[in-house]
Amino acid sequence: MGRRNRKVGKLDDDKQIAPEFAVQKTLKMRHRRWWKRRLLRLGCLGIVALSIVLAVLLVTSTVMTKVAEQQNVCQPDEEAPVITINGDEIITLVAGRGEYTELGATAIDACGEVAVEMEGEVDVNTAGVYRVFYSATDNFGNAAKVRRKINVLEYHGTIYLTFDDGPGDYTAMLLDVLAKYNIKATFFVTNNGDDAIIAREYDEGHAIGLHTASHNYAYIYASVDNFWADLIAVQERVARITGYTSKLMRFPGGSSNLVSRNYDGGKHIMSALTALMDERGFNYFDWNVDSKDAGGATTADEVYNNVISALKIGGESVVLQHDVKSFSVEAVERIVQYGIDNGFIFEKLTADSFNAHHGVNN
Numbered sequence: 001m002g003r004r005n006r007k008v009g010k011l012d013d014d015k016q017i018a019p020e021f022a023v024q025k026t027l028k029m030r031h032r033r034w035w036k037r038r039l040l041r042l043g044c045l046g047i048v049a050l051s052i053v054l055a056v057l058l059v060t061s062t063v064m065t066k067v068a069e070q071q072n073v074c075q076p077d078e079e080a081p082v083i084t085i086n087g088d089e090i091i092t093l094v095a096g097r098g099e100y101t102e103l104g105a106t107a108i109d110a111c112g113e114v115a116v117e118m119e120g121e122v123d124v125n126t127a128g129v130y131r132v133f134y135s136a137t138d139n140f141g142n143a144a145k146v147r148r149k150i151n152v153l154e155y156h157g158t159i160y161l162t163f164d165d166g167p168g169d170y171t172a173m174l175l176d177v178l179a180k181y182n183i184k185a186t187f188f189v190t191n192n193g194d195d196a197i198i199a200r201e202y203d204e205g206h207a208i209g210l211h212t213a214s215h216n217y218a219y220i221y222a223s224v225d226n227f228w229a230d231l232i233a234v235q236e237r238v239a240r241i242t243g244y245t246s247k248l249m250r251f252p253g254g255s256s257n258l259v260s261r262n263y264d265g266g267k268h269i270m271s272a273l274t275a276l277m278d279e280r281g282f283n284y285f286d287w288n289v290d291s292k293d294a295g296g297a298t299t300a301d302e303v304y305n306n307v308i309s310a311l312k313i314g315g316e317s318v319v320l321q322h323d324v325k326s327f328s329v330e331a332v333e334r335i336v337q338y339g340i341d342n343g344f345i346f347e348k349l350t351a352d353s354f355n356a357h358h359g360v361n362n
């Protein structure tokens with residue numbers, strides 16, 4: 001409106017000049033406005049046309065790339081997809097004691113991922129050999145099929161692997177082996193070794209038992225007070241590291257040891273100590289399978305043979321080993337493999353476990 005008013009104002013001024021000049025001026029202005037509008041319209045049309053051309057180019061190039069990709073990658077072939085089983089191809093379980101988790105499989109061929117079909121069932125409560133089949137067929141009809149084998153074994157017994165006197169130089173290696181097979185063991189620890197190893201034992205789900213701080217027979221078996229102080233010292237160490245106050249313990253030499261006789265002056269200290277453990281709510285554990293790694297055995301082969309030949313078929317085996325001995329730790333993987341292949345399960349000790357008490361001699 002303001003613009004128009006100004007123009008009107010100009011025309012009003014023009015009334016003062018000669019009428020023929022005023023007409024000429026008006027015509028010139030109209031002519032200029034007509035050109036302006038024409039140019040504006042042409043500009044708009046140009047932008048629209050350019051956009052259309054760009055869009056067509058974009059669509060064409062996308063389609064061409066897709067066609068090229070299909071031509072390059074997905075040409076008909078005679079090769080079957082490659083199926084990869086997730087997890088182990090052979091799994092061994094003990095009937096009624098293990099779980100089977102179906103991890104499936106993936107299939108790939110030149111055109112990418114192919115759907116996998118699965119058939120077969122596993123009854124984890126009934127011994128037998130089970131197979132799960134995985135098959136996949138690509139766009140050109142090439143098919144592949146692979147299988148997983150699941151051995152469900154009869155239960156042949158429970159093994160409690162126990163390791164005394166550590167932590168030692170080989171304990172970390174031992175923990176690696178136990179982790180590899182997802183087996184939990186029991187460590188009767190002393191004041192030896194690094195705190196970090198005890199922390200790792202605890203964090204990885206193993207049981208931590210107490211084996212006295214000093215493991216010094218002459219001191220601990222000289223009096224009930226000495227023994228108690230030494231036991232509490234290692235209990236406090238474990239609690240400081242893990243926050244867990246253990247009441248699982250093993251006497252150095254076992255509850256049947258005769259060495260203590262040398263130091264207690266014939267006062268029947270083992271009877272007094274086992275009674276004290278009961279009274280104070282501790283559980284003491286002996287063993288019924290001796291690897292003889294503390295005397296007799298000096299190689300991993302001997303340790304392995306001593307253990308597997310003494311396992312209680314259908315029963316519970318508390319195995320004594322020392323994680324401060326390299327050859328004993330070296331034998332553990334073979335013992336574990338033997339146990340898995342022969343229907344044994346592995347457990348850690350708890351307050352309610354079978355304790356394999358030897359019986360006290362003094």
Ligand SMILES: [Zn+2]
Binds near residue numbers: 215
């Ligand atoms: Zn010991």
